[in-house]
Amino acid sequence: MKYYITTAIDYVNAKPHIGHAFEKVQADVLARYHRALGDDTxxxxxxxxxxxxxxxxxKKAGIPINDFVDQNAQYFIDLKKILNLSFDSFIRTTEKRHFDGASKLWSAFKKEDIYKKDYQGFYCVGCEEFKTEKDLVDGCCPEHNTKxxxxxxxxxxxxxxxxxxxxLELIEKNVIEITPDFRKNEIVSFIKGGLEDFSISRSRKRAENWGVPVPGDDDQIMYVWIDALSNYITALDYSTDGELFQKYWVNGDKRIHVIGKGILRFHAVYWPAMLLSSGIFAPLQVASHEYLTINGQKMSKSLGNIIDPDELTNRYGVDATRYLLISALPQNSDGDISWEKMDEKFTSDLANNLGNLVQRxxxxxxxxxIKIPRSTSSGEGIDFSIAEEMEKTDTAGALKKIMSLAEIANKYIAEKQPWVLAKEGKTEELTQVLLRVYTDLINIARALLPFMPETAEKMQKQLMTLEPEPLFPRLES
Ligand SMILES: [Zn+2]
Structure with missing residues (x-):
């Protein structure tokens, strides 16, 4: 299967925080999972x-815009190493391949879909979006609390x-698949409420001469979302009808956009409409995630509660950070984190539940x-699969399932008491019990691979050599 997965592309007006980190890790988990299945990803x-x-x-930083975006984009590129991400390409929308592709897409829109008119509306720069009366709360954008x-x-x-x-039809038939279900329902009722035409350009002056020019009209710059959404194909060399575009877009089997709930409409409504208009529509999955909050509050500069991804990796290590992020955010609601909660979870889930199990x-x-089997194919042991959760992009649900296997294996050991069997000379039963635990650990390691790649590898190695080493060293207080 040819599997294409993307994250949202981030504004580079600030450094990445752990909300960005969550989304990259979630997409990385899905990408690694599909690679492990043998999909061409x-x-x-x-x-x-x-x-x-x-x-x-x-402007505020007093840096020329080109230098500013270069500098800040680097922070996002650096997440690859910080979070052990496995992305194949990083697209910057100031690149030529992107400008060329965005222009080509605009030119491909059906003529009857585009028109020019005088317009008046309320624009939130934070959202980069015009707002209607309905969208506002007390005259303010609810996302940014600004007029x-x-x-x-x-x-x-x-x-x-x-x-x-x-x-509507494509969404109802899941040709445009929106996960989770309640977000799909939200989009269905949004469309049923009536779709309004939207502005797709701005004057060069208002754009401060920055952005992708509208083909054939020098006074206009593309609305940033129009150019931004096209990144999903410009990165595949859509402008030259390149091999990647043919392979993963035109002839691909699955195209999936991992995004936050705040930009769902852009991906589930505007983007597919743009693709339909330009004649390159292909079935899509839009995987929406909720938000991470910190101590019950939205992450924000003004609250000063922003956490850098490398603060997490410095304290917990890369794999544990990936674990803490994914497990903190359930699919159907926001997830809250705090340093206390993360410390607690690190100790209970990773050091105690999983780490102790492996070592013991x-x-x-x-x-x-115990003679361990040469082949590591799963024999008798806990039968499980995370396929259903992963297809629905419920990464937190899948991870929970895997960790419950470690719990079950711990309980099994406590119940069978291998040390008693050894003392009583019940060698056959002892072997059986430990071989079953062995199989469970092999299965757990395999399932954990997309989530915690280094830990899974360490587990597999230790299971081969039978030389245990602590997977999760105790935290410093
Ligand atoms: Zn806003």
Whole structure:
């Protein structure tokens, strides 16, 4: 199977925080899982650099915009090493391949879908989106708590209303698959409420001369979301109809966009409509995740509660950080973290449940000279699969299932008391018990591979050599 997976591309107006880290890790887990299944997998991430937000942040920092985006994009590229991500490509929307591809896509839109008109509306720069009365709470953007700006100008518009019925049908038939279900329902009712045409350009002046020019109209710059969404194909060399585009987009089997709930409409409505209009629509999955909060509060600069991803990896190590992020965010609701909670979880789930299990079991196998099977194919042991959770992109659910296996194996050891069997000379039963635990550990290691790649490898090695070493050293207080 040819599997194509992407994350949202991030504004580079600030450094990445653990919300960004969560999303990259989640997509990485899915990519590694599919590679382990033998799927031909391509994993893309990147940075959204053409936004007005970036221009404003650069001004504030007193740095030329080009240097500013170069510098900040690097922080996002560096996440690869910090979080052990396995992405195949990183697209920056200031690259030529992106500009060329975004222009090609615009030019491919059906002529009847694009029109120009005078427009007046409230624009939130934080969201990079026009807001309607319905979207606002007490006149403010609920996402940013700021009053949007009143903008009046002549823009190009996209006739989204042309696609209302088609989109609805594609979503209801899961050709555009939205996970989880409650987010799908939300989009269905949004579409049923009536789709309004939306502005897809801005004046060069308002864009501060930054962004992708509208083909054939020098006074207009593409609305940042129009260019940003096209990254999913420009990174595959859509502009030259390249091999990657043919392989993973046109002839691919699965295309999946991992995104946060705040930008679901862009991915489940606007983006498919753009693809339909340009004649390159292909079935999609849009995997929406909820938000991480810190001590019950939204992460924000003004609250000063932002945590850098490398603060986590410095304290817990890379794999444990991946574990803590994924397990903190259930699929159907926001997930809250705090240093206390993370410390506690590290100790109970990783050091005690998993770490102790591996160390105890391997020590016993060694002590009682258990002959371990040469092949590591699963024999008798706990029968399980995380396939269903993973197809639904419920990574937290899958991880929980895997960790419950470690719990079951711990209980099994406590109940069978191999040390008593050894004392009583019940060699056959002792061997059987420890071989079953061995199989469980092999299965756990295999299932953990996409989540904690280094830990899974260490487990497999220790199971081969029967030389236990602590997987999760105790935390410093
Ligand atoms: Zn906003």
């Amino acid at each position: 391509y994993f893309l991430t990147g940075s959204d650099e053409n936004s007005l937000k970036n221009v404003q942040a650069a 949007p700006e009143l903008i009046e100008e002549e823009n190009y518009f996209f006739r989204l209303s042309n696609y209302q019925n088609e989109l 079991a391997i020590s016993m196998m060694d002590r009682y000279s």
